Amino acid sequence: MFRPSSIHRGVCRAVIRGLWTNRRTSLHRLLSTYGGVQGGLADADTIFALSSGYGRCGVAVVRVSGPASATALRSMAGHRLPPPRTALLRSITDPLSGEMLDRGLVLWFPAPHSFTGEDSVEFHIHGGPAVITAVLQALGSVPGTRPAEAGEFTRRAFQAGKLDLTEVEGLGDLIHAETEAQRRQALRQMSGELGHIYRDWSHKLKRCLAHIEAFIDFSEDELIEDGVLDQADRSVCDLQSQIEQHLRDERRGERLRSGVHVVIAGATNAGKSSLLNTLCQRPAAIVSPIAGTTRDIVETAVDIGGFPVLLSDTAGLRESADLVEQEGVRRARERVQQADLTLLVVDSTCLPSDVQRAAGFLSEHLRSVSPSQKQPATDMCLLVLNKSDLLPETQRQKLKMELRGVSGLPAVCLLSCQTNEGLKDFLTVLQSSVKTLCGDPLAGAPTLTQARHRAHLQQCVAALSQFQRYRDSDLALAAEGVRLALTSLGRITGRVGAEEILDIIFKDFCIGK
Helix, strand or coil: CCCCCHHHHHHHHHHHHHHHHHHCCHHHHHHHHCCCCCCCCCCCCEEEEECCCCCCEEEEEEEEECCCHHHHHHHHHCCCCCCCCCCEEEEEECCCCCCEEEEEEEEEECCCCCCCCCCEEEEEEEECHHHHHHHHHHHHCCCCEEECCCCHHHHHHHHCCCCCHHHHHHHHHHHHCCCHHHHHHHHHHHCCHHHHHHHHHHHHHHHHHHHHHHHHHHHHHCCCCCCHHHHHHHHHHHHHHHHHHHHCCCCHHHHHHHCEEEEEEECCCCCHHHHHHHHHCCCCCCCCCCCCCCCCCEEEEEEECCEEEEEEECCCCCCCCCHHHHHHHHHHHHHHHHCCEEEEEEEHHHCCCCHHHHHHHHHHHHHHHCCCCCCCCHHHEEEEEECHHHCCHHHHHHHHHHCCCCCCCCEEEECCCCCCCCHHHHHHHHHHHHHHHHCCCCCCCCCCCCHHHHHHHHHHHHHHHHHHHHCCCCHHHHHHHHHHHHHHHHHHHCCCCHHHHHHHHHHHHCCCC
């Protein structure tokens, strides 16, 4: 395939510029929309900060980034720069007084091969607060340096093109990950898998837009191959289907990132607070034999099989003349409506001995959770039959066998918070439910993790629908839909460039040939 030289590209651009003056072309609109390629850093200051977190530790890492990094390293750790990316043991001194501050490792990362894409330095020093303070004060005395603002190193990495916004968000999620599943999802996003999907879609949309714009501007001159518009139409339809499928993820990635909201509900004295304390392995909620002890919602975060869970203990559901308890019941029912999963706790000693009557009793409990609204779906609820230690062994076995798989009832778990009997089986069922809600972060394509991504993708789908709507009646309006879709995708990764679209036009159409 013919690949235009830089001279040919210049001629092509000149030809296009000449055509613009006569046509009011949409190519001009395209370039005005995407006229900014990611630029350089707006701030040439050299920044420094403690990178390893505050507090006493064996080793602390102080990071420096910017044009004065080499100057800072020479003035504090010897006049000779170490080999790039090689740790050397050096005496670290105050550049003004010459006083030795510490003895530690120094590393030199010349641009562009650093995290920020700038000249960068790391000081690996002893982690005492006095040592850290002295080194930071010494760095502040180097001309052209200043303390970094929050997130400024990562911002510079983004501005230098080292990370896109999805990778930046993945890095932030990795730093804040508290469970194994969160770590896996964040690492996958930080590695660029999610951003790769969006960049691939952007690339395809840019190609479609370039074809459509070229068809609008040059089809009358018979410079465009037949079938170009139909091909763009098929590509847009295929992309819209892919994005819609990506959005049908039941918010698994977002749920994993923020935590699965599990609400413990049920009648008074059923053992809800005891279950909360059992799951979080500490006395988070007050437990007493007095009905209605819990009035307000008690929340605690727990790790269930590597997945983050936000547990909420709620007030016992019953009719009461107490205004405070009424408010607690109202809040409990409201929280159930917002829950990802509800644990409906039932006192097993209150169950009728007959299986059919017991099933009806449990169904009534389900309805009592939200009598004026839709009750939780069976796949969003677990029935927890507590106080099993108070039942005879024969009755426990009978309940296990006969209530399993009863039509219209959620999964039933029999346990005792007092003796922990049945707890292992319950945790297995709970973990399975939580995993279903979050999905496996390593299986299949990466999922959405941010509400921001979802909003932009929904805007993208709406814009592509505009293309379908106007494709036959007004191609300029249809092209505007593709342009808006591309803008929405670009906002997710933070990158949209005009030069890429020009390159596609030259490559595919060789205008003027």
